[in-house]
Amino acid sequence: xxxxxxxxxxxxxxxxxxFRGERVPCFETPSRINIIxxxxxxxxxxxxxxxxxxxxxxxxLHSPRYISFLQNAWPEWLRLSLNNVDKQPFPAVWxxxxxxxxxxxxxxxxxxxxxxxxxxxxxxxxxxxxxxxxADAAYSAADFINQGAHSAFCVTRPPGHHxxxxxxxxxxxxxxxxxxxxxxxxxxxSRVAILDVxxxxxxxxxxxxxxxxxxxxxSIHGDPRTEYPFFLGYEDEKGLxxxxxxxxxxxxxxxxxxxxWFNAFDHALNAIRRYQPDALVVSLGLDAYCEDPxxxxxxxxxxxxxxxxxxxxxxxxTIFILEGGYAVTALGINAANVLEGFENS
Ligand code: SP5
Ligand code: ZN
Numbered sequence: 611x612x613x614x615x616x617x618x619x620x621x622x623x624x625x626x627x628x629f630r631g632e633r634v635p636c637f638e639t640p641s642r643i644n645i646i647x648x649x650x651x652x653x654x655x656x657x658x659x660x661x662x663x664x665x666x667x668x669x670x671l672h673s674p675r676y677i678s679f680l681q682n683a684w685p686e687w688l689r690l691s692l693n694n695v696d697k698q699p700f701p702a703v704w705x706x707x708x709x710x711x712x713x714x715x716x717x718x719x720x721x722x723x724x725x726x727x728x729x730x731x732x733x734x735x736x737x738x739x740x741x742x743x744x745a746d747a748a749y750s751a752a753d754f755i756n757q758g759a760h761s762a763f764c765v766t767r768p769p770g771h772h773x774x775x776x777x778x779x780x781x782x783x784x785x786x787x788x789x790x791x792x793x794x795x796x797x798x799x800s801r802v803a804i805l806d807v808x809x810x811x812x813x814x815x816x817x818x819x820x821x822x823x824x825x826x827x828x829s830i831h832g833d834p835r836t837e838y839p840f841f842l843g844y845e846d847e848k849g850l851x852x853x854x855x856x857x858x859x860x861x862x863x864x865x866x867x868x869x870x871w872f873n874a875f876d877h878a879l880n881a882i883r884r885y886q887p888d889a890l891v892v893s894l895g896l897d898a899y900c901e902d903p904x905x906x907x908x909x910x911x912x913x914x915x916x917x918x919x920x921x922x923x924x925x926x927x928t929i930f931i932l933e934g935g936y937a938v939t940a941l942g943i944n945a946a947n948v949l950e951g952f953e954n955s
Contacts, residue, residue: 611949613650613657614750615765616743619643621736622768624698628729636732637904637936638767638781646765646932649942655949657765660747664789667796668745671788671818675714676776679725680783681738686718698732727772727779727813727839741768741783748786751929752793755889763894763930763949764790771812771893771933772839780810780839781934787893788818790929791825799888800824803926805878806831807917808895808933809905811843811859815893821853826885828878830871830898832906833861856885864906871898871907872916879920890926896935896944903936914944918951928952 620640626633651657668677687699701722705711715721744766751762764786771787772780791802804819806812806829819825834843849857858881860874882890896914898907909917921928930948935941 611655611953612754612759612762613647613655613765614660614747614754614762615643615647615657616660616740616747618736618739618743619767622734622740623736624732624734626698627732638769638934639938640767641938642935642941643765643767645938645942646945649946650763650765650949653946653950660743660750662746662750662753664742664745664749664793667749667789667792668742668784670792671775671785673776676725679721680741680778683733684735684737687733690718698734700729700732701726702729725777727777731778731781731783737768737783744768744770744786745784745789748789748929748931749793752790752797755794755927755929756797759927761928761930761952763945765932765945767932769895769933770814770931771806771808771895772810772814774814774817779814782814785814785818787812787815787891787931790891790931791819794889794891795824801826801885801887802889802891803828803882803885803887804891804893805882805921806893806895806933807875807898808893809897809902809907810838810895810934811861812893812933813839813842816842816847816857819853820849820857821851823852823856826856826858826882826887828858828860828881830860830862830874830878833863836864862907866907868908868910868913871909875917875920879924882924887926890921890924890928892921892928892930893933894930894945894948895933896941899935899937899940899944901937901940911940911943911947914947915951918948919955921948922952922955
């Protein structure tokens with residue numbers, strides 16, 4: 611399978627995040643990409659650096675002021691103090707109910723709260739460039755499909771499925787799956803399905819397409835009653851207006867078994883078959899794996915072969931986009947297994 615990746619991913623390298631009241635090393639690291647690239651190359655897949663400029667597609671999905679915030683965030687942080695060069699900005703205040711969202715604050719820390727859903731999405735010097743190039747890879751993959759290819763895999767970071775129209779969250783800044791989807795639509799696909807198998811609900815992706823029937827979104831994830839992102843991902847979210855019936859959430863209790871997971875997966879696949887999409891975008895989070903340090907599902911190495919095989923049987927042009935997955939040493943095998951299952955389906 612053709613792999614699209616980016617060199618600049620390594621420039622997004624924040625050091626810390628908060629976990630149970632403590633500052634801990636980031637789970638979402640550059641090594642995730644390196645280990646996947648090593649394994650897919652060893653199994654004979656072709657890796658190229660993405661080159662197309664996705665700016666016009668980014669502008670279809672995200673607000674102008676949010677894009678300019680992302681672009682200027684690191685320089686603004688340094689403008690507060692040059693000592694900030696080896697420190698990390700974090701939001702501290704959010705405009706929750708009763709607070710105003712009709713005025714964009716001028717204070718940088720206030721802007722961080724305004725444009726983020728959590729304090730778990732740290733920014734570093736190279737974040738904008740890395741996020742922009744990950745979006746470029748998603749766009750390049752859509753272009754590749756448009757030229758007649760059957761599949762592509764974006765081995766990119768930062769991930770994207772938690773990022774919405776004007777906010778970041780969950781390690782995500784630009785919604786890469788949304789970029790691929792929007793690009794496929796522009797290239798002439800009438801209907802695109804998005805299948806999100808990350809452990810966490812893809813709240814950003816769902817929200818971007820919630821009122822549209824030209825994009826079907828389905829997701830299998832930890833139940834938001836107890837799992838991040840908590841405030842979206844319930845089964846009663848079915849879409850709005852023209853989009854009603856084109857959103858399918860399949861939350862599973864934390865600690866669910868392989869059997870439970872594959873039952874939900876079967877539901878998702880059948881719904882995609884009924885939708886008859888021209889193309890498929892897979893938000894390929896690998897954090898439903900049993901050893902993932904922040905998740906509670908039980909999938910094995912061979913389950914990822916099965917996932918690839920069952921997706922392949924949908925027999926649609928398919929773009930896989932890496933999302934989460936933090937059991938770093940297992941990511942190469944799990945990612946490559948999905949591709950192997952897909953190609954032998
Ligand atoms: C792309 C992606 O996978 N983003 C995930 C962001 C999750 N951030 C919050 C993590 C909260 C972890 N809770 C751990 C419970 C430990 N059992
Ligand atoms: Zn995840």
